[in-house]
Amino acid sequence: MPRIRDAGAADLVLLPEVEAASDTLLFGRPEIRGDLPLPGPADPQELAAARKVLVAGEPPVAFVRLEEVGGCAHLEQLSVHPAAARAGLGRALVEAAVRWSREAGYPALTLCTFARVPFNAPFYSSCGFAVVQPSGELARVREHEAELGLDRIGERVAMCFDPTPQS
Template sequence: MTVEIRERRGPAVEAHAEIEHAADDLFRAHFGLLPWNEDAPEHAPHGYVERVFDAVDGATLVGFAKVIVAGEYLHLEQLSVSPDHSRRGIGGRLVDTVLSAAWAEGFQAVSLRTFAEVPWNAPFYERHGFHVVDAVDTEFHAGLAGTEESLGLMEHGARVHMLAQRA
């Protein structure tokens, strides 16, 4: 397998939604029911730029990382890998690509929000250089926490802010 990671130029494709829905099966197994609406339209908050890094095996999209440029932060909004390509290091390579892009572009930190106790969430990101912080003091990050609360995500476990900071 030769998986190439590259930044997508242009809008997300239908295959992103297919991978996301398939990857959500892990959450279904963990939570029983998904704590979010899979069919809700996804887009960066107004005024913020979304970027996507794709993991491609030949001509097949097998994973992606969506990031949002949020002021001095590059925010990792979503990371999904097709279940039939999981456990091969693709997620880690996507995270490493996001971090490398952030440092090359002068960002001082990459942020994300995730479930603290889901094994493939916070523990995975800790292995890739992220650490839990009390909060990230920006309007963007406060908005994320507020949206998660309004969606009821906290009913399914603690949510945390995490940062990876440039060395």
């Protein structure tokens, strides 16, 4: 398994292609309305402005983009290239994101995702996330997603992981 590492400038230019390829995994899913387009991938400048970007592989075949929303760490994007899918990279990146959020002192790690796609909300549930009713800035993220048309593509949920170590 490739090690998880901080993204470098050379990685950032490759990540939009990884995200676009990853999005193809949604095509043809019964939980997704395939006749509606997904928003395009983040560009290298957006990725460079992220709070944190972690990658797997050299060159990268998977990445996680982390932001800050409402005082919490926020998993904005997790993408795994289809050629590298089902190898544990997504789970390894989520675990690295949880570690990073804990080490950075965030009270929680949030995300928004498709509710019924098996490698979306059910996957995150298996990683320790729980569906939450969004409020504050997280609710504004959900509103923005709706404005982008994501809710018309498939049911969306907000989720939260409390990164505080359990005793």
